[in-house]
């Protein structure tokens with residue numbers, strides 16, 4: 369561990385063997401001596417400043433036939449009672465969660481894109497989150513200790529993960545016994561525009577099976593917003 373380990377918010381939640389370094393507000397995992405663990409995101413880090421523009425002009429809401437304000441309303445309603453919890457977000461991106469998560473939560477953001485996470489750092493600061501922490505890491509291999517997070521979010525990202533089985537194993541591992549996983553994801557049966565959506569799409573039925581198979585009770589949130597399914601999965 370780095371010096372001052374226990375004193376720094378974010379480090380107390382790491383697995384024992386994990387070493388990290390903090391560079392300009394982002395935590396990078398150190399592998400094999402001094403190498404920083406880095407990934408190849410679809411949008412190269414140097415183009416991260418274009419992410420919100422690309423997202424809003426050609427992906428969401430356009431491709432999904434949904435409405436972005438409604439998206440934030442649905443998630444705000446779902447999360448408005450969540451206060452002072454340990455919240456982990458898988459695939460934070462540029463920090464859209466500031467639009468729906470109350471700022472008195474202890475937020476931990478993760479993404480494979482350091483460029484997007486750098487944008488998120490500023491947004492969370494401006495939104496009044498105290499001690500939000502950010503890790504460059506993949507959702508299928510989290511550096512965190514078992515049994516730590518009360519709420520786990522994954523918004524518009526589950527379809528991008530290569531190994532969803534491992535991601536759910538990780539969600540289960542880092543979740544506290546009463547944790548809730550809250551997810552918004554495009555599903556094929558709601559894709560009425562028949563858009564080409566990147567990644568792997570799972571139906572509501574398949575997602576329900578995966579959640580139940582990992583010990584979560586699956587509850588679809590009864591809302592309509594284009595191709596998106598919103599669901600919560602409560603740890604049993």
Ligand SMILES: C[S@@+](CC[C@H](N)C(=O)[O-])C[C@H]1O[C@@H](n2cnc3c(N)ncnc32)[C@H](O)[C@@H]1O
Nearest residue numbers: 459460461464479480481506507523524525528
């Ligand atoms: C469409 S964006 C959504 C970001 C954000 N949640 C939002 O709602 O704006 C998908 C995100 O998934 C991230 N991502 C892709 N594969 C990942 C992985 N294996 N682990 C963590 N993040 C990943 C990308 O870097 C990108 O930030």
